[in-house]
Amino acid sequence: MDLNSMKDAFDRVTKKQKLSSSKSLEMIEQIVREIEQVLSRVKSGHDSTIPSDHVLILNELKAKLKEIAPLSQLEGTQKELNMALSRYPKLLEKSFNPDISKAYRNIDFDIHTINQIIADHFYREGQFVLGDCFIDELREPEAAAKKSSFLEMYKILEAMRSQNLEPALQWAATNHEKLKQNGSDIELKLHRIRFVDILQKDGRDEALKYARAFLAPFAASHIAEIQKLMACLLWAGRLDSSPYAEFLSPMNWDKLAEELTQQFCHLIGQSYESPLSVTVAAGVQGLPTLLKLMNVMNSKMQEWQSMKQLPVPVDLDTEFQFHSVFVCPVSRDQASEENPPMLLPCGHVLCQQSINKLSKNNSTRRFKCPYCPSEVEAGQCKQLYL
Numbered sequence: 001m002d003l004n005s006m007k008d009a010f011d012r013v014t015k016k017q018k019l020s021s022s023k024s025l026e027m028i029e030q031i032v033r034e035i036e037q038v039l040s041r042v043k044s045g046h047d048s049t050i051p052s053d054h055v056l057i058l059n060e061l062k063a064k065l066k067e068i069a070p071l072s073q074l075e076g077t078q079k080e081l082n083m084a085l086s087r088y089p090k091l092l093e094k095s096f097n098p099d100i101s102k103a104y105r106n107i108d109f110d111i112h113t114i115n116q117i118i119a120d121h122f123y124r125e126g127q128f129v130l131g132d133c134f135i136d137e138l139r140e141p142e143a144a145a146k147k148s149s150f151l152e153m154y155k156i157l158e159a160m161r162s163q164n165l166e167p168a169l170q171w172a173a174t175n176h177e178k179l180k181q182n183g184s185d186i187e188l189k190l191h192r193i194r195f196v197d198i199l200q201k202d203g204r205d206e207a208l209k210y211a212r213a214f215l216a217p218f219a220a221s222h223i224a225e226i227q228k229l230m231a232c233l234l235w236a237g238r239l240d241s242s243p244y245a246e247f248l249s250p251m252n253w254d255k256l257a258e259e260l261t262q263q264f265c266h267l268i269g270q271s272y273e274s275p276l277s278v279t280v281a282a283g284v285q286g287l288p289t290l291l292k293l294m295n296v297m298n299s300k301m302q303e304w305q306s307m308k309q310l311p312v313p314v315d316l317d318t319e320f321q322f323h324s325v326f327v328c329p330v331s332r333d334q335a336s337e338e339n340p341p342m343l344l345p346c347g348h349v350l351c352q353q354s355i356n357k358l359s360k361n362n363s364t365r366r367f368k369c370p371y372c373p374s375e376v377e378a379g380q381c382k383q384l385y386l
Contacts, residue, residue, distance in 0.1 A: 103290035121276040346374035
């Protein structure tokens with residue numbers, strides 16, 4: 001069940017609850033009015049020596065309350081509310097507590113690789129004690145191979161949070177050539193923040209000395225950036241009111257820390273996002289579709305275990321789409337190395353097997369494109385590479 005369905009079910013419950021509450025309050029107010037009227041009549045005839053008048057008034061009240069029949073009137077709305085309340089938890093349980101084991105397939109996993117991914121996740125998140133405990137329990141010390149690298153990264157980031165750039169600058173200088181090959185200018189950005197910090201704290205002369213020593217090597221490839229930094233010298237002591245006040249934004253530190261994390265992970269051969277986190281997040285999105293599929297294929301578990309390709313698409317967000325995928329609009333089959341996508345001269349794309357069927361396996365036989373009036377030959381089609 002999607003979120004919209006759960007919201008609709010919740011709205012039905014709240015609507016019934018409000019109706020029941022409103023009806024109850026209305027009924028109580030009506031009874032209170034009747035009682036208040038009786039009390040007023042009793043008080044007005046308080047000096048009367050005829051007790052039968054009071055009995056008559058009370059009998060009239062009893063008859064009136066019986067006529068109103070509050071319990072029978074409230075019974076209907078309360079019953080509807082109870083029914084809605086009893087259904088809603090079942091919907092929630094079905095949505096949040098599904099039997100996900102139905103979507104499991106017997107796939108051979110390399111347990112050592114899985115352990116390595118989990119350990120790397122702990123170290124990547126800065127949970128070094130937890131990572132060490134995990135490895136000790138598994139007795140796989142080789143899974144801690146990336147610990148020292150992530151530990152170095154967290155020391156650099158921790159120093160940056162205290163606005164200490166020395167560890168980051170040292171790391172950038174050590175990996176200067178690798179960063180240059182990757183097209184990264186993070187070293188210049190580190191020196192830029194350091195330059196602005198010196199200009200603010202130590203003045204123009206010290207900032208100029210720093211620029212000559214550390215910014216000059218970047219002048220050939222980043223002349224525009226260097227020119228802006230040199231212009232900051234004219235606004236020493238009042239940079240916050242200058243056209244270059246953007247250099248003082250605290251967001252620069254956050255962006256630089258994020259970029260450093262990306263570059264650091266890239267240099268040690270790791271992705272910026274944790275593979276375990278990405279896998280779990282993608283699995284959460286795809287699981288509802290798989291569960292629906294398994295409910296349909298409940299009697300075909302053997303077929304599910306041997307299936308090489310899912311019969312339904314699993315829609316994932318673009319952040320989880322790492323490879324291009326083409327599905328033939330004619331056969332609805334996903335392209336593969338054995339059945340590659342082919343570009344027709346008219347610009348439309350079909351899988352090779354569909355083209356073979358349309359041309360009856362004759363490379364010179366002309367056939368009509370299914371999506372436009374053009375007639376083409378199979379030999380004119382060109383293979384596309386994903």
